[in-house]
Amino acid sequence: MEQTKKFLLxxxxxxxxxxxxIPDLPNKPKPMLHPGTKQPLKPEDLYPIFAESLAQQELNTxxxxxxxxxxVREKYKIYRPTPLVRARNLEKALDxxxxxxxxxxxxxxxxxxxxxxxxxxxxxxxxxxITNITTETGAGQWGTALSFAAKTFGLELAVYMVKISYEQKxxxxxxxxxxxxxxxxxxxxxxxxxxxxxxxHPSYQGSLGTAISEAIELAMETPNCRxxxxxxxxxxxxxxxxxxxxxxxxxxxxxEYPDMVIACFGGGSNxxxxxxxxxxxxxxxxxxxxxISAEPxxxxxxxxxxxxYDFGDExxxxxxxxxxxxxxxxAPAHIHxxxxxxxxxxxxxxQLMKDKxxxxxxxxxxxxxxxxxxxxxxxxxxxxxxxxHAIAATINEALKAKEEGTKKVILFNxxxxxxxxxxxxxxxxxxxxxxxxxSDAEIQSxxxxxxxxx
Amino acid sequence: MEQTKKFLLxxxxxxxxxxxxIPDLPNKPKPMLHPGTKQPLKPEDLYPIFAESLAQQELNTxxxxxxxxxxVREKYKIYRPTPLVRARNLEKALDxxxxxxxxxxxxxxxxxxxxxxxxxxxxxxxxxxITNITTETGAGQWGTALSFAAKTFGLELAVYMVKISYEQKxxxxxxxxxxxxxxxxxxxxxxxxxxxxxxxHPSYQGSLGTAISEAIELAMETPNCRxxxxxxxxxxxxxxxxxxxxxxxxxxxxxEYPDMVIACFGGGSNxxxxxxxxxxxxxxxxxxxxxISAEPxxxxxxxxxxxxYDFGDExxxxxxxxxxxxxxxxAPAHIHxxxxxxxxxxxxxxQLMKDKxxxxxxxxxxxxxxxxxxxxxxxxxxxxxxxxHAIAATINEALKAKEEGTKKVILFNxxxxxxxxxxxxxxxxxxxxxxxxxSDAEIQSxxxxxxxxx
Numbered sequence: 001m002e003q004t005k006k007f008l009l010x011x012x013x014x015x016x017x018x019x020x021x022i023p024d025l026p027n028k029p030k031p032m033l034h035p036g037t038k039q040p041l042k043p044e045d046l047y048p049i050f051a052e053s054l055a056q057q058e059l060n061t062x063x064x065x066x067x068x069x070x071x072v073r074e075k076y077k078i079y080r081p082t083p084l085v086r087a088r089n090l091e092k093a094l095d096x097x098x099x100x101x102x103x104x105x106x107x108x109x110x111x112x113x114x115x116x117x118x119x120x121x122x123x124x125x126x127x128x129x130i131t132n133i134t135t136e137t138g139a140g141q142w143g144t145a146l147s148f149a150a151k152t153f154g155l156e157l158a159v160y161m162v163k164i165s166y167e168q169k170x171x172x173x174x175x176x177x178x179x180x181x182x183x184x185x186x187x188x189x190x191x192x193x194x195x196x197x198x199x200x201h202p203s204y205q206g207s208l209g210t211a212i213s214e215a216i217e218l219a220m221e222t223p224n225c226r227x228x229x230x231x232x233x234x235x236x237x238x239x240x241x242x243x244x245x246x247x248x249x250x251x252x253x254x255x256e257y258p259d260m261v262i263a264c265f266g267g268g269s270n271x272x273x274x275x276x277x278x279x280x281x282x283x284x285x286x287x288x289x290x291x292i293s294a295e296p297x298x299x300x301x302x303x304x305x306x307x308x309y310d311f312g313d314e315x316x317x318x319x320x321x322x323x324x325x326x327x328x329x330x331a332p333a334h335i336h337x338x339x340x341x342x343x344x345x346x347x348x349x350x351q352l353m354k355d356k357x358x359x360x361x362x363x364x365x366x367x368x369x370x371x372x373x374x375x376x377x378x379x380x381x382x383x384x385x386x387x388x389h390a391i392a393a394t395i396n397e398a399l400k401a402k403e404e405g406t407k408k409v410i411l412f413n414x415x416x417x418x419x420x421x422x423x424x425x426x427x428x429x430x431x432x433x434x435x436x437x438x439s440d441a442e443i444q445s446x447x448x449x450x451x452x453x454x
Numbered sequence: 455m456e457q458t459k460k461f462l463l464x465x466x467x468x469x470x471x472x473x474x475x476i477p478d479l480p481n482k483p484k485p486m487l488h489p490g491t492k493q494p495l496k497p498e499d500l501y502p503i504f505a506e507s508l509a510q511q512e513l514n515t516x517x518x519x520x521x522x523x524x525x526v527r528e529k530y531k532i533y534r535p536t537p538l539v540r541a542r543n544l545e546k547a548l549d550x551x552x553x554x555x556x557x558x559x560x561x562x563x564x565x566x567x568x569x570x571x572x573x574x575x576x577x578x579x580x581x582x583x584i585t586n587i588t589t590e591t592g593a594g595q596w597g598t599a600l601s602f603a604a605k606t607f608g609l610e611l612a613v614y615m616v617k618i619s620y621e622q623k624x625x626x627x628x629x630x631x632x633x634x635x636x637x638x639x640x641x642x643x644x645x646x647x648x649x650x651x652x653x654x655h656p657s658y659q660g661s662l663g664t665a666i667s668e669a670i671e672l673a674m675e676t677p678n679c680r681x682x683x684x685x686x687x688x689x690x691x692x693x694x695x696x697x698x699x700x701x702x703x704x705x706x707x708x709x710e711y712p713d714m715v716i717a718c719f720g721g722g723s724n725x726x727x728x729x730x731x732x733x734x735x736x737x738x739x740x741x742x743x744x745x746i747s748a749e750p751x752x753x754x755x756x757x758x759x760x761x762x763y764d765f766g767d768e769x770x771x772x773x774x775x776x777x778x779x780x781x782x783x784x785a786p787a788h789i790h791x792x793x794x795x796x797x798x799x800x801x802x803x804x805q806l807m808k809d810k811x812x813x814x815x816x817x818x819x820x821x822x823x824x825x826x827x828x829x830x831x832x833x834x835x836x837x838x839x840x841x842x843h844a845i846a847a848t849i850n851e852a853l854k855a856k857e858e859g860t861k862k863v864i865l866f867n868x869x870x871x872x873x874x875x876x877x878x879x880x881x882x883x884x885x886x887x888x889x890x891x892x893s894d895a896e897i898q899s900x901x902x903x904x905x906x907x908x
Binding site for chain 2: 012173
């Protein structure tokens with residue numbers, strides 16, 4: 001008997017609205033605070049940095065559904081709806097009774113889910129008459145997504161790319177340039193922040209914190225320019241819910257409902273995207289789905305961090321955010337899953353974690369690559385090192401189901417492919433990668449610094 | 455008004471048979487000849503090199519339809535049916551009345567159409583009880599496809615990769631290794647052919663011809679081992695017809711029929727795949743579709759070669775093939791579209807060309823990359839340098855339609871994406887690439903050598 005593998009939605013079933021989970025939460029997240037006044041943030045506080053519509057979405061705690069503009073839906077159609085896939089070959093390899101489904105966001109032309117928010121952000125900037133935007137990128141997934149989005153809506157984009165990534169990931173840089181973006185290795189001489197660091201440490205290899213500072217500074221000092229961010233913030237999670245809303249309909253086509261929803265976790269954008277629409281059924285319809293975030297053992301904010309107000313960036317320029325954090329000065333090990341090397345979690349996810357409405361597991365680097373290779377060899381797709389964390393967590397749960405002899409339905413988000421990250425697999429196959437362990441003392445020393453912030 | 459962009463077939467509409475065009479051809483191609491006896495080739499002549507089913511498909515001139523085994527269809531479902539996409543953003547950028555559709559083969563997990571034949575070839579080898587297979591790869595698309603196909607059917611694979619590609623395309627090598635293949639830079643010390651060349655020319659950078667010789671030698675000298683090839687041959691074209699058969703149904707969904715079908719041309723595998731099913735309607739139903747192959751100006755076998763018996767490889771180990779050729783010793787310039795650097799065309803396409811049932815255009819390297827960048831910036835997908843030739847030819851036709859003010863329906867095959875070829879775009883954007891022109895004398899000198907073969 002032939003078996004269906006892919007569940008495809010027609011374009012006219014592309015969601016018309018994004019889902020804002022905040023109104024449905026039993027406990028609302030604490031407000032973000034203005035870093036100067038320490039007062040709850042108002043949209044106007046954000047207008048100099050972000051497009052107004054995005055600032056309003058960021059602080060919207062009342063509207064459950066936000067319309068997706070037609071112009072954005074038109075661009076979504078380049079790759080959306082994305083397929084839901086039954087991973088039958090992986091199931092066979094694991095000999096598990098579990099049914100494993102994945103939402104395949106790797107079919108996006110930029111190779112990851114990041115485009116879902118990049119298109120929305122570029123659109124709202126354009127609509128406001130903004131002509132130039134800036135951002136930073138570490139691993140490069142967000143920068144590539146925003147490069148195409150900016151080009152498609154006719155915006156000029158400057159991307160500050162962490163210098164070590166700029167040099168180690170030339171394909172990412174070329175991709176951004178092919179889509180027409182200016183890519184500047186950070187630290188650079190183009191900003192005060194960059195010049196200061198380069199003067200003091202001429203050979204500094206850069207960090208996400210410095211790149212954020214440079215991107216914000218350029219946005220503030222350029223006429224008609226705004227800054228954009230690819231994770232952590234509420235409006236980014238909002239845009240990413242298109243993933244879960246599609247997956248809901250597709251699980252229905254498959255005739256199943258997930259017992260578990262799993263995604264890798266950096267700042268939370270892909271986890272939020274696939275989870276929030278299903279969490280609403282736990283809240284409103286009595287469903288008992290488990291939601292599991294998979295973070296790297298080297299950057300375990302949800303499994304070992306503290307819940308506290310902290311800055312979103314190293315330099316402390318952003319609002320104070322109520323979050324699970326390892327401290328904004330935490331320097332994660334240089335694992336290949338660059339997109340997961342972030343010290344904190346967004347406010348909504350942090351509240352969900354605090355309220356035990358989701359779980360978190362940590363995954364060692366070698367386990368993530370082992371899972372990634374098995375997935376490539378069974379399902380064909382070489383996963384991004386980030387997404388391989390979700391696969392590792394999925395495999396763990398599928399093997400538990402096998403031990404218990406129970407048929408569990410697992411849905412995970414394949415946030416992206418790894419075709420532009422093959423050096424990572426190369427090093428893994430050559431045996432050149434290691435695990436990273438983090439002592440409690442290391443975590444405590446950063447967390448202790450936090451106490452002084454408020 | 456919202457407009458449909460993608461036309462998706464459900465999995466149960468995946469073709470059940472491949473289409474063999476030979477029985478429908480008004481003039482049958484001349485037979486391939488045994489290189490020793492110069493007699494028409496019999497399937498048995500090929501059994502020592504190819505799996506028997508593949509050898510039989512190669513010489514089948516009577517059956518129009520060949521069943522696709524269920525096991526192959528199951529694996530096709532990992533990525534097939536692939537989308538047919540209306541390139542509305544490209545149309546807008548060109549301001550053309552033409553309707554441009556593309557068949558998106560880049561969604562294959564290996565990034566190109568090559569998997570369509572790789573899965574079939576691996577399956578038929580496995581079915582015959584073969585345990586080991588060999589092949590060669592230049593640009594790397596075929597090698598990566600066969601690596602996943604071999605793993606998925608449990609075969610051991612050795613890939614001889616042209617040494618200069620092995621060193622310049624580390625991502626391709628890593629991909630093959632991730633899927634479990636042995637990758638050997640060619641020339642190597644593992645074969646007599648390799649050792650001979652390395653002894654005479656220790657710093658030789660390799661060629662496709664040498665790599666073929668090594669792969670065939672290893673297959674002949676290893677128990678239970680066969681050789682596989684990713685283009686040129688009839689059975690490869692046969693497997694690729696799944697592209698055009700799907701596109702037929704999808705054009706029907708779109709409510710249009712193509713006035714032109716366009717594909718890039720190396721050995722002919724993707725051109726055959728998208729064209730043959732539509733050519734049958736020209737033959738049988740009086741349709742007047744034009745079929746246009748886009749070859750690089752630096753390797754113009756169809757536009758400037760001669761129709762003659764020639765060898766498929768540099769060394770002259772293969773059968774003699776009736777083909778349009780530049781001579782098997784022709785050394786094409788080192789353009790980035792490595793998959794198009796081949797001296798000849800398959801027998802069926804050559805016959806179609808001779809009978810004026812198709813056309814050929816040549817595309818300069820800089821025009822191909824200009825087209826590739828425009829496509830990336832409008833439709834989001836960075837095309838493979840090979841596929842960019844088809845896009846350039848499509849743009850030329852769309853601009854002609856604009857001049858003439860006629861609505862033409864153009865269908866082209868996007869054979870693959872370029873995410874693993876970003877160094878090529880990098881060099882293009884940096885202004886480091888050039889065009890290549892080829893004098894008549896250069897072509898003539900190679901073609902003259904041919905006269906002596908038979």
